[in-house]
Amino acid sequence: MLNFKGMRFPIDVILVCIRWYAGYPLSYRHLEEMMEECSVSVDHSSINRWAIRFLPLIEKMARKHKRPVGCSWRMDETYIKVKGVWKYLYRAVDKQGKTVDFLLTAKRDMAAAKRFFDKAIVANGYPDKIAMDKSGANKAAIDAINTSRDVPIVVRQVKYLNNIVEQHHRAIKRVTKPMLNFKSFRSAGSVLAGIELMHIIRKGQFEIDGADAMSFAEQFFTLAGMVRPV
Structure with a gap:
């Protein structure tokens, strides 16, 4: 309450x-x-x-x-301006378009991507596979997680698979646009x-x-x- x-x-x-x-x-x-x-x-x-x-x-x-999400995720990050400086909103949806998780970070690197994946996994469990873009940082984050797993998470770096999460970015940006700039x-x-x-x-x-x-x-x-x- x-x-x-x-x-x-x-x-x-x-x-x-x-x-x-x-x-x-x-x-x-x-x-x-x-x-x-x-x-x-x-x-x-x-x-x-x-x-x-x-x-x-x-x-x-x-x-x-929150209802459980599917085991096939689409992950991507988008830009959010804070005090005139671009920050990064990491987001993932499952293949049905259901929101898996999100995280705002100051940087776009392997450490930030791993924080996002750790947060998403704690809340939703491990996925079977993740689709993402060609980002080396995002792939490195999953590789780090896979080192402790007997069955690794499958990574698919195929751009068209991420169309669904990119469309969902637009829904978020539509609401943030009139906010002009976070302080x-x-x-x-x-x-x-x-x-x-x-x-x-x-x-x-x-x-x-x-x-x-x-x-x-x-x-x-x-x-x-x-x-x-x-």
Whole structure:
């Protein structure tokens, strides 16, 4: 359960603001104007603080409800600008397009790729095979993991196999574009966790009682520990 102690605004207001921000291509100022039309006066800086504080917590809580993914992964990284500098968002989906995992890193190298794979494997188990581009760093990361395995993970460095994950990058970039530029690595990581969460909800990847009859908003509120959406 999230701790909203000390919050000046109602919980429903906080959650609807961060859900809209993570789910749609909006800026904080857009949300400030939208809430004003709903007779709620909230500064865009407050919404920013809510997003950074609560989105990663909700995403973490939601992980225990995530359905298992397939054993054939497609992995790639895309660029995210933080304080005017490009950072790297590692992402993987299975061959059905279900999100496996994601990780924002400062560098694009073997160590960063291995951190991503380690995170994904802890959460989802070992895949049978992974498709990726011709990146030597990504291949080296899997080679390092394979040194401790009796049955190695098969690596397929075939570009067309990665079309599915590259298409999914676009869905994330569509939401981040109006955000213009993240001001810190922490804020970028927090907000991206929320964006990925909303993307996973849309793909029906959570096992929640009655999920088939729930809207995206209802699923988000349920994962946040609330009983009803705004």
